[in-house]
Amino acid sequence: MTKGQKTIVITGASSGIGYATAQLLAEKGHIVYAIARREEKLNHLASLKKYKGRIIPVPFDLGKFDSNLLDSFFKEVSTVDVLINNAGLLLNEEFLKITEEQILEVFNLNFVSVVKAIQYFHSRLKNEGSGHIVNISSVGGVTGSVKFPGLSMYSSSKGALSILSECLAQDFNEDGIKVNCLALGSANTQMLKDAFPDFNSPTSPEEMAEYIVAFSLEAHRVINGVTQVVSASNP
Helix, strand or coil: CCCCCCEEEEECCCCHHHHHHHHHHHHCCCEEEEEECCHHHHHHHHHCCCCCCEEEEEECCHHHCCHHHHHHHHCCCCCCCEEEECCCCCCCCCHHHCCHHHHHHHHHHHHHHHHHHHHHHHHHHHHHCCCEEEEEEEHHHCCCCCCCCCCHHHHHHHHHHHHHHHHHHHHCHHHCCEEEEEEECCCCCHHHHHHCCCCCCCCCHHHHHHHHHHHHHHHHHCCCCCEEEECCCCC
């Protein structure tokens, strides 16, 4: 690895903000392990341009977390500088119509898979000596923010990431691992269109990615256990 080059793992990298973030990190010269289910999207991302760094596709279903399968990609990776837990599942449904299956599906991907990913990569982040975990939440999961009908399960599952980040900042204090949370507002992604078909965000995925990249690479030097709202609009 070249001087200043970091090893970064990002989930939900096949579309939207995750896609733009992985691309920008590779453009800046870093080694990016891009995790998502859609292998063809990851391969396209990896071959899209000649990066200063590199994108390594990791086709993997976080909802069916299989550590043995991840080992096939990370067996030779001893250290990870940054873990960005970006994957998310949106459910837009009237509360009284939500089924138990839907609740479990949303919380499994938005929360449980994050827990499992952190457990899996913990030793590699600890080996690095100053690892940074960035959990991507939503402004809808922040206490006191404006809430919208139909998003109760999504917002609740994302809100749980804020508390998890605060707790792990203490749990991992002696390991040298910092844990923070970004509560994102809207960006023009397919997920936003699914939730608000008639709304056009003033923020592009690329603009949001610029903030995430800067935060992921630098913020842990000065903050830990913090949830930071990143929003230029409502929603």
